[in-house]
Amino acid sequence: MTAAYYAAVDWGTTSFRLWIIGEDGSVLAERRSGEGMTTANKTGFHAILERHLAAVDAPSHLPAIICGMAGAKQGWVEAGYLDTPAALSDIASHAVAVPDLDRDIRILPGLAQRDKRHPDVMRGEETQLLGAAAELGRGRHLVCMPGTHSKWVRLEDGAVSGFATFMTGELFDVISKHSILSHSIADAHIFSGDHPAFAAAVAEARTNSALGTSLLFGARAGQLLHGASATDAKALLSGTLIGLEIAGALATAAETIDSICLVASGSLGTLYQAALESLDCPLAIVDADAAVRTGLSTAAQAIWPL
């Protein structure tokens, strides 16, 4: 069996994932838990990390590379931001070491766009991006990383020229739970990307993006006037928000792009894939879990070359 090389950690707001990576690049062990930043701020980042490392018998000298909210101001050790335009190859060299520990632990920085009109930040997604970029050639790419706060990144020859965050996932959640539409979608079933109401909503929101906050109300009006089902209403809500996101992201990318790269997994990835396939642009799909691991590995190899 290959020797352990480093531990790779994706430390989000509400999730913790750790992999032990061998010298041959293989995953030797994996840990997942809900001990994200919110929990770690109470029970301690160091204690959580060491407990997971001990659970997989990681040697005490094994270094660890971390991305995500552990590097936020309210996290473990602030790792700051790389400013756009930013070369992805600079991420590793801006890692911040956690001081006063025996173990060598580095936290990767986020990205900041200090534009006055469109200020934006990301933390964690830059590492997914570093991983996904390995699969993309040179040229101009739009990278979509859907989620609570979806990120769309304009990538040119391995450098981030700009990006935009869309609150799609969070808006879907708060509107579903707390608005009048919660009644409309209460009994909805799971739907897929080829559901007619989803596809129609994506197309309508892309065509009429100015009407976004009005199209959402169509979920209720469609039930009152046309007998639309709860599943139709939920699909309309999801399709409208995703369609608005795509319209906005494409509006930021005025020039020709060579491909759109979707970095996602699970059912959310399937929905975005369906929404993006109708675009007249080559679509590359990268698994989000694999991307963050590849990104952490790229950084680890730069920091601790074998």
Next chain:
Amino acid sequence: MTAAYYAAVDWGTTSFRLWIIGEDGSVLAERRSGEGMTTANKTGFHAILERHLAAVDAPSHLPAIICGMAGAKQGWVEAGYLDTPAALSDIASHAVAVPDLDRDIRILPGLAQRDKRHPDVMRGEETQLLGAAAELGRGRHLVCMPGTHSKWVRLEDGAVSGFATFMTGELFDVISKHSILSHSIADAHIFSGDHPAFAAAVAEARTNSALGTSLLFGARAGQLLHGASATDAKALLSGTLIGLEIAGALATAAETIDSICLVASGSLGTLYQAALESLDCPLAIVDADAAVRTGLSTAAQAIWPL
């Protein structure tokens, strides 16, 4: 003193307002309470109405005209919808009488737009509209009635050609309370329509409406990167949602319009006025309370002519 002519009632989801109107058109008495449809569904519409009428010593034969949610399917007696295109003068003739009562009580219908792509409904605002229309001449007008669910109506020579609901007020509420932006705006002060962050957000959302769900995130990123205050963030959230609404409403009104009419009152009206004054279009302002009373009076005079 003039004799009582009729009782006029605006019965919303969470509010109840009643006026006793004299034969000379004056307001003889007024009642307000929180006994909207939600409460009335538990304690009874008839009981609530009669208690308020008794409190102002209204005669037992005094008729009552009602608009709003009392006419919804889940209300007192369903009053249906007038379909667009709809002449406002048809509202009164489609009023539904509450059966089996000694008192003559009529409930006004809502409006429905049975368009497949943009289905929409209103209930209550059609009566405000009837009142506001009295102050507008012939011609093409866009009438804006801001609120939890803002309505924008295209009015042509006294007929509604179409309308759109924007979930502006409710989105502001759920995003303020339940999203990550709740932290950004937690300590915000009251702001007015000339607050720079509000004005900038309105302009930005009107110009870049496709970026709507991304501009919202700027409230957080602006704090992290530029030290924006909580009040700035709240003004940005409000201005972005109102700017998106205006952009969408103007997109539905492709042809030349003669005026925009804002039917509003209080601080919300002031914000919309500030947002609309930068448009190159005559702006008329009608008080929302006066508009609903005028609309109820117009209908009452048609049903029970003196």
